[in-house]
Amino acid sequence: MPSQIFTVEDARAKAKRRLPKMVFDYIDGAAGNERLAAENISAFENVKLQPRALVNVENRKLNKSFLGRDWGLPFGIAPMGMCDLAWPGADEMLAAAATKFNIPLALSTMASSTIEQTRERTGENAWFQFYVSGSKEPAMKLIDRVAAAGYTNLLFTVDVPQVAPRVRDLRNGFQAPLKIGPKQFIDFALHPQWSISSLLKGVPTLANVETEADGQFKRDSGRGGVDWDFLNYLRDYWPHKLIVKGVLSTQDAVRMKQAGVDGIYVSNHGGRQLDSAPPSVVVLPLMRKALGEEYPILLDSGIRDGESIVKALALGADFVMMGRPYSYAIGADGQRGLDTVVELLAGQISAAMAQIGVTDIATLDTHNLFNY
Numbered sequence: 001m002p003s004q005i006f007t008v009e010d011a012r013a014k015a016k017r018r019l020p021k022m023v024f025d026y027i028d029g030a031a032g033n034e035r036l037a038a039e040n041i042s043a044f045e046n047v048k049l050q051p052r053a054l055v056n057v058e059n060r061k062l063n064k065s066f067l068g069r070d071w072g073l074p075f076g077i078a079p080m081g082m083c084d085l086a087w088p089g090a091d092e093m094l095a096a097a098a099t100k101f102n103i104p105l106a107l108s109t110m111a112s113s114t115i116e117q118t119r120e121r122t123g124e125n126a127w128f129q130f131y132v133s134g135s136k137e138p139a140m141k142l143i144d145r146v147a148a149a150g151y152t153n154l155l156f157t158v159d160v161p162q163v164a165p166r167v168r169d170l171r172n173g174f175q176a177p178l179k180i181g182p183k184q185f186i187d188f189a190l191h192p193q194w195s196i197s198s199l200l201k202g203v204p205t206l207a208n209v210e211t212e213a214d215g216q217f218k219r220d221s222g223r224g225g226v227d228w229d230f231l232n233y234l235r236d237y238w239p240h241k242l243i244v245k246g247v248l249s250t251q252d253a254v255r256m257k258q259a260g261v262d263g264i265y266v267s268n269h270g271g272r273q274l275d276s277a278p279p280s281v282v283v284l285p286l287m288r289k290a291l292g293e294e295y296p297i298l299l300d301s302g303i304r305d306g307e308s309i310v311k312a313l314a315l316g317a318d319f320v321m322m323g324r325p326y327s328y329a330i331g332a333d334g335q336r337g338l339d340t341v342v343e344l345l346a347g348q349i350s351a352a353m354a355q356i357g358v359t360d361i362a363t364l365d366t367h368n369l370f371n372y
């Protein structure tokens, strides 16, 4: 039977049924009253594309070069901690999709697969997302490992000076690494397919950071010590491409560009950090104006369909990323669900390009927006 997933929302609904509540809420949830998580999506709905007629759009090109490489599609996989919670083996599935569709896979510092495994699984499509917690030495050791494994793109996330309280996680008693008490046990028992698979594969752990033993890294521990001095230090230390993720201030972005950063990743962490922050897509045009025509800009937060990807590219993003859509897809139907979602997003992009008279994704700009 085919996957029966025709939209990202289909995948979300299916994942909601299949996953323990605690797991679904960890993926789906956001900070505060979760207003921003909803606005991230509605802000895209407020942007309109400009339909055009009588353009020969029989052949359409969706591949795009970015950061010195050609990618199969103009979107990639945003870093997510403990993806394997979405389904055992999720990290392998993401790597397989990254390879199959030639898209980037950003491995989180909080991933359940090692830096080396992921590089081996998907080669140069693997990027690494970096968090600094506690002292500098273990963090720089991690960076040494990332460099030794052959990564050349580092995403340095700066919007988690502290993990924001997420009400659903608090209510469900969610912790990383997982702690299973009576409440969670009942939740798991009600979702036996996930629970048995997880039991067989092993509960996901944090594969790249020490957790309990010497206090090097705890999910909830302060990451607030990072400052401009550290950014300068990291810029000197890391010899390859450095992208800063989680930037919403044009002032910060300009200063990062001046500090030698290679690209800005506009993101509000999918609404998971500051509920009153602006939607990324609202910040994007200001960012493009502040950073100039040529400077690399990535964007995520709230993309749920191909038309939103087209809008983001038209508004000035060079490349977009998504987080939850892939986890929903895996939670809904494993590898098949994931491949289906990537294919349906690509199909939606292509269909939108046909309607607005665009044959090459790289040519999108504000002329493709209505009344802009």
Ligand SMILES: Cc1cc2nc3c(=O)[nH]c(=O)nc-3n(C[C@H](O)[C@H](O)[C@H](O)COP(=O)(O)O)c2cc1C
Pocket (backbone or CB within 6 Å): 026, 027, 028, 040, 078, 079, 080, 081, 108, 109, 110, 129, 157, 245, 267, 268, 269, 270, 271, 272, 300, 301, 302, 303, 321, 322, 323, 324, 325
């Ligand atoms: C379950 C989950 C875990 C995440 N973990 C990380 C992380 O470890 N590092 C990071 O930089 N961003 C993390 N993010 C944020 C994503 O990289 C991305 O910014 C966000 O998901 C984009 O919004 P979207 O889910 O609406 O696409 C996480 C997001 C989710 C949903």
